[in-house]
Each structure stands twice: as structure tokens, then as C-alpha cells.
Amino acid sequence: MEEYLNTPIKEIITKFPKVGEILEEYNIGCVPCKVGSCLLKDIMEIHNLPENEERELLRRIAQVIYPGKKIEIPRIERKNRRKAGDLTYSPPMKKLVDEHVLIKKLVAAIPKIIKNLDPESEKGREVIRKSVDFIRFYADKYHHAKEEEILFKYFDENLDILKVIHEDHESARAHVRAILEGLDKKDKGKIAEHLMAYHELLTEHIKKEDEILYPWMDRNLSTAQVGELFSKFNEADGATDKEVIGNCKKFVEELEKKYKIKKEAVK
Amino acid sequence: MMKHGMEGCPGSRMQDFSKKSADAKEETGKRGSQLGQWPIQLHLVSPMAPYYQKSDVLLSADCVAYSVGDFHKDYLKGKSIAIACPKLDEGQDIYVEKIKSLIDDAQINTLTVMTMQVPCCAGLVAVAQKGLQSAKRKIPIKSIVVSLQGDIISEEWVQ
Ligand SMILES: [Fe+2]
Ligand SMILES: [Fe+2]
Numbered sequence: 550m551e552e553y554l555n556t557p558i559k560e561i562i563t564k565f566p567k568v569g570e571i572l573e574e575y576n577i578g579c580v581p582c583k584v585g586s587c588l589l590k591d592i593m594e595i596h597n598l599p600e601n602e603e604r605e606l607l608r609r610i611a612q613v614i615y616p617g618k619k620i621e622i623p624r625i626e627r628k629n630r631r632k633a634g635d636l637t638y639s640p641p642m643k644k645l646v647d648e649h650v651l652i653k654k655l656v657a658a659i660p661k662i663i664k665n666l667d668p669e670s671e672k673g674r675e676v677i678r679k680s681v682d683f684i685r686f687y688a689d690k691y692h693h694a695k696e697e698e699i700l701f702k703y704f705d706e707n708l709d710i711l712k713v714i715h716e717d718h719e720s721a722r723a724h725v726r727a728i729l730e731g732l733d734k735k736d737k738g739k740i741a742e743h744l745m746a747y748h749e750l751l752t753e754h755i756k757k758e759d760e761i762l763y764p765w766m767d768r769n770l771s772t773a774q775v776g777e778l779f780s781k782f783n784e785a786d787g788a789t790d791k792e793v794i795g796n797c798k799k800f801v802e803e804l805e806k807k808y809k810i811k812k813e814a815v816k
Numbered sequence: 817m818m819k820h821g822m823e824g825c826p827g828s829r830m831q832d833f834s835k836k837s838a839d840a841k842e843e844t845g846k847r848g849s850q851l852g853q854w855p856i857q858l859h860l861v862s863p864m865a866p867y868y869q870k871s872d873v874l875l876s877a878d879c880v881a882y883s884v885g886d887f888h889k890d891y892l893k894g895k896s897i898a899i900a901c902p903k904l905d906e907g908q909d910i911y912v913e914k915i916k917s918l919i920d921d922a923q924i925n926t927l928t929v930m931t932m933q934v935p936c937c938a939g940l941v942a943v944a945q946k947g948l949q950s951a952k953r954k955i956p957i958k959s960i961v962v963s964l965q966g967d968i969i970s971e972e973w974v975q
Contacts, residue, residue: 641956779956
């Protein structure tokens with residue numbers, strides 16, 4: 550078993566597809582991951598399941614790899630192991646989680662925006678333009694910049710988990726560029742395609758950050774680093790144009806009203 | 817064996833866990849102190865002292881250091897400290913003012929409040945929160961609660 554704990558997950562899944570299915574059951578989405586070079590033991594570390602769940606998961610994986618054999622499951626010692634059900638954040642991480650809420654509201658409105666897409670009329674173009682402005686300013690400049698320029702600097706940027714997150718940010722930027730190109734050419738199909746791709750990407754991305762990345766980072770940050778992050782985030786916010794932030798919030802509220810987005814859509 | 821007193825305040829109820837320490841293995845070697853300042857009592861310290869400027873401060877209830885075996889190594893190291901007893905000390909309004917001044921004037925980075933699990937000890941977290949509320953700056957505050965036998969019961973950020 551030790552051998553497989555030190556094997557990249559893509560290799561394991563390619564050899565034993567069933568392992569991917571088992572991981573899915575535990576909400577560990579390694580199958581669709583584009584990178585897949587995380588070692589199995591690192592995945593256990595990053596996802597930090599409660600101890601009994603982790604042992605059960607490893608036992609099932611061992612059964613797939615060594616069918617019929619009795620395999621010793623190594624005990625993985627870890628401080629700050631998660632207790633079932635709790636997900637708490639340090640104040641700077643909480644700030645990022647709170648910012649996700651507004652982004653999730655816009656993301657939730659995207660299917661309705663697509664349904665009513667009309668790049669031929671000025672009014673229709675305005676909705677698209679304003680959505681892109683929100684994504685560029687609030688989601689990217691205001692929020693992603695805090696992640697990339699401040700938070701991620703506290704970690705080794707070569708870690709797989711950070712590469713995945715970076716890649717998501719870049720893909721999001723590419724979709725925004727494509728939406729704008731579509732808008733230029735009044736290409737309804739292209740706009741819809743990339744709006745939908747952004748919707749799907751960000752839904753998964755935010756879930757990944759809220760449930761996996763941030764809790765893992767919190768477990769690895771010292772108290773002093775948490776304090777530093779908190780003041781750097783406040784500094785970054787202080788340098789941001791309050792009026793533009795206000796407009797972003799107003800725009801999302803208007804969208805929610807216009808398309809009657811229910812509160813339950815955004816948990 | 818633990819012997820429990822009959823009734824009264826849980827904070828001063830008698831308990832005997834001497835057997836636990838008698839069973840422990842003999843330790844060898846010496847450990848240096850991690851204390852980097854004097855004074856330490858919250859009434860006696862000045863928030864203007866150099867060792868508080870921009871530092872990570874530990875606000876510890878008096879009893880904590882006697883209870884936690886690795887207090888110096890795991891909690892005091894790298895931090896400035898102030899100690900107080902929320903149950904017996906007088907003039908706790910002054911404590912609130914001092915916390916406020918540590919946050920605003922000494923611009924401390926974080927505040928970690930360590931208290932015992934007895935209910936009255938939570939008053940020290942309340943003092944810290946009041947200080948934070950009255951301060952202009954905002955900083956993260958962490959609360960660590962210690963059992964009477966020195967185990968960490970909880971460690972969480974106060975939001
Ligand atoms: Fe992100
Ligand atoms: Fe994010």
C-alpha cells in the first residue's frame with residue numbers, strides 16, 4: 550500500500566478506473582482533473598477526511614488494487630484532523646469565502662442570461678457587457694488578485710493544488726476574452742458557449758477553494774501569517790475603488806430581481 | 817482517580833489528578849525559557865513597550881502556564897505576552913483599554929487568548945473582544961481553551 554500512497558493519482562486511476570469512482574463517492578474529484586500528478590498520500594492530506602472515513606476509503610482502494618488480499622492500511626498521523634462536519638476559516642480566509650458569495654450569485658444568474666441573450670439590441674449587449682465588467686473587476690481584479698498576488702505567495706507555487714487553481718483562473722480569463730470577441734461580432738453562439746463554460750468552471754472552482762484549498766491552507770498557515778494576510782487583504786481592499794465595488798453589488802442585485810433568482814440557488 | 821468536590825463554582829471545585837503526573841516518565845535535559853520581556857501582568861505592562869510593536873501577542877489566563885506542559889515551546893515561543901485573571905482581577909475596564917491600545921497603538925499583528933475550560937475564564941475572551949470592538953484597527957483573534965489537565969480542548973478564530 551505504501552507504494553501506491555507515493556504514486557501520482559492519474560497513474561493509479563488509469564490502471565484502476567474503479568479507484569476514480571471510489572474517490573468521486575467521497576467528493577474527491579481527481580478523475581476530471583487536468584493535472585493529476587498529486588500523490589495519493591497528498592490527496593489524503595489535502596482533503597483531510599475524518600480519520601475513520603479516510604481509513605475506510607483507503608481500505609476500499611486497497612481492495613481494488615490488491616483484490617482478495619488482506620492489506621495493512623497505514624495509520625496516517627495528522628495534526629488538526631477535521632472532525633466530521635466542521636468547516637471553519639481564519640478571518641482572512643473567511644473574507645475570501647464571503648467574496649465568493651457575490652460571485653456565486655452572478656454565476657447562478659448566467660443560465661438565465663443565456664436564455665435571454667440578445668447581442669443584436671443595445672439593451673441585450675449591455676447585460677453582457679455589465680456581466681463581463683463584474684467578472685473582470687470583482688471576480689478577477691478584486692478577488693483573484695488577492696489570491697494570486699498575496700495568498701498563494703505563502704505557498705510553493707509548484708504544488709499541484711496551486712497549479713490547478715492557477716489554471717482555472719487562466720481558463721476563466723480566456724472565457725471572458727472569448728465572450729468579448731463574441732460580443733464584438735454579435736456571435737450569439739460563441740457568447741453563450743463561453744458564458745456557460747464560465748458558469749461551470751467557476752461553480753466547481755469556488756467549491757474547490759471553499760471546501761479543499763482554503764481549509765488546507767488554514768491548516769498550514771502560522772498565527773503570524775494569518776495576521777499578515779489579514780492586514781494585507783485590508784490594505785488591498787483599502788486601495789480598491791469603493792464605488793466600483795458598490796456598482797458590482799448593485800448589478801448582481803438587479804440581475805437577481807430581474808431573473809427572479811431564488812436564494813436557494815446560492816448556498 | 818479524580819476526586820470531585822461536592823458542589824459550588826466549577827472554577828474552584830477541588831480535583832486531584834496527581835496520579836497522572838506520578839505515572840509520567842522521568843524527563844531529562846533542560847529547556848530554556850521562551851519569555852522575552854518583563855513585566856507580563858496586564859495591569860503592569862505598557863502597550864507602548866517595544867516588544868509589543870507589530871507583534872503576535874498571547875493573552876493568557878494566569879492558570880494556563882501551570883497547566884499546559886509545553887506552554888513555552890508551543891505557545892509562548894515567538895510571541896509577546898500579557899497575563900490576567902478574569903475572575904479575580906480588579907479594574908478590568910483598564911484591561912479593555914490596554915487591549916484597544918495594543919491593537920491601535922502597538923499595531924499588533926494577532927491576539928491569541930488562552931483560557932482554562934472553567935466557565936468564568938471565558939471572561940478573558942470577552943475582554944479581548946471588547947478591546948477589539950472599541951479599536952479602530954481590526955486584527956484576527958484566536959481563542960485556545962485548555963482543560964484542567966493541560967490538554968487543548970479547542971482552538972478557533974473568533975469571528
Ligand atoms: Fe480562485
Ligand atoms: Fe476564490
